[in-house]
Amino acid sequence: MSKFRMHHPKSAVERMNLPRDIGGRGVVDVAAQHHRQVDSLRAYFYSKEQASPLHAAVCKADCGLTPLNLKDRSFNPQSGVKSDQERIEEWKSKAMHGKHVNCLWQPFVDLHLSNRWLCAGELFAETEGFMCAIQDGVVATRAYKKLIMKERVENDQCRMCGSALETLDHLISGCTVMAPVQYITRHNAVCKVIHQNLAYKHGLITGTCPVYRYEPQAVLDSSAYSMYWDRQVLTDRHTAHNKPDVLLVDKTGRSAYIIDVAIPHNSNIERKYVEKKVNYEPLAREIKEIWRLERVVVVPIILSATGIVPKSLTASLDVLGLSHSLVQTMQKYTILHTCSMLRGVLDGFSH
Structure with a gap:
């Protein structure tokens, strides 16, 4: 996604696997899907072992031979899978990336309508990725390069008006020249x-x-x-x-x-x-x-x-x-x- 400009390399990774209607990108977490499938298959074999000698034999023999690991009854394949709420909390906790998501959860904001553009799919993937980068605050303004990326920037004033620090907030809605x-x-x-x-x-x-x-x-x-x-x-x-x-x-x-x-x-x-x-x-x-x-x-x-x-x-x-x-x-x-x-x-x- 980064290669084809659909995801900024510095954007929040926590939102990638979250549903689009709450601000995520809706990408399927393959690892989580694998763990859920393993958990489902384990439940199936355990439900059959009482009535089927074959299933009972498989449960006894599988000691780490397959991802199911059926002999170990305490094994929990979903122990490392993060829930949507855990991802949201991680996203909120970030000083820069978290500004947008914390605003989304304000009582005066309509959460689902605010993310309607993500669900509608009317924008090019590159435009969607760029807006997500804007929301995450990782667009390469002069202030971002100097304060976040620690690059050498000779002039950190707005290149348009020259009278204020060139931040993302300033360019979006605070520049007198624009x-x-x-x-x-x-x-x-x-x-x-x-x-x-x-x-x-x-x-x-x-x-x-x-x-x-x-x-x-x-x-x-x-x-x-x-x-x-x-x-x-x-x-x-x-x-x-x-x-x-x-x-x-x-x-x-x-x-x-x-x-x-x-x-x-x-x-x-x-x-x-x-x-x-x-x-x-x-x-x-x-x-x-x-x-x-x-x-x-x-x-x-x-x-x-x-x-x-x-x-x-x-x-x-x-x-x-x-x-x-x-x-x-x-x-x-x-x-x-x-x-x-x-x-x-x-x-x-x-x-």
Whole structure:
């Protein structure tokens, strides 16, 4: 797998044999399978020896002659086999590799949806391996080379902005030079998923297309709904945050939904959700008063840059009446853009 770039040599080996729905790679542990088969065959021979002289003779004669070792009744072929829980605990205990898995088991995270991209199998094996390397923190940034690999690095500052230590966290979501283009492109990909599906659901467009081909219109309008894409909302009183990603107005239901997307690093997921709620509450009050609506709801759409899905995301989709299957689509495009962005930085500026 390392030879064909499906597994980074420094990635966590503990996750290789874990099921994909809990963050593993789903590779069958051949040694464990062998031990389980030996244990099953031993149980079979012991169950037959009372009624079959042949099986009894075999049990008496096999003193280490086969892997079953039937004469030794105390022999336990599965004594060295690690359980999934033991592997998870070993993975969690690692200072660097364990950051991602410890985040997966936080109470606000949806474990199985966060690993949906691994189960879906929609990505190339090389992209999957690279994202696992990102999650394990073993991508060759300047800080990683200097602090972890102990290589001689003349300049450990970010090669893009030059104003901060070049860590993986910084490149994924903290670089000021990458924010206006790379981060916005990733952000807009997730916004387009929401915009297109809301527009189709409410009859504002007649069909759907792949996200990479979808170009949202600034304003979509019908007798029942209006939807705005990245438009500034004029209000009587000044509001600092008055340009949500998507604004959906239900004319018949006299309600509106302020939808704003954020793709932070894992450690900022909860903070970003609260931040979006607080920032857009003043705008919600202004819209409700000016447009004489009965209800205005702020709907944050939060998804981590490495694909971790908080439980708040499905709750937000429920508010909008959208399917939870959209999580997989948003997660896929987030991961693709994160991988592409890092490859561009590390390969394009490797000299």
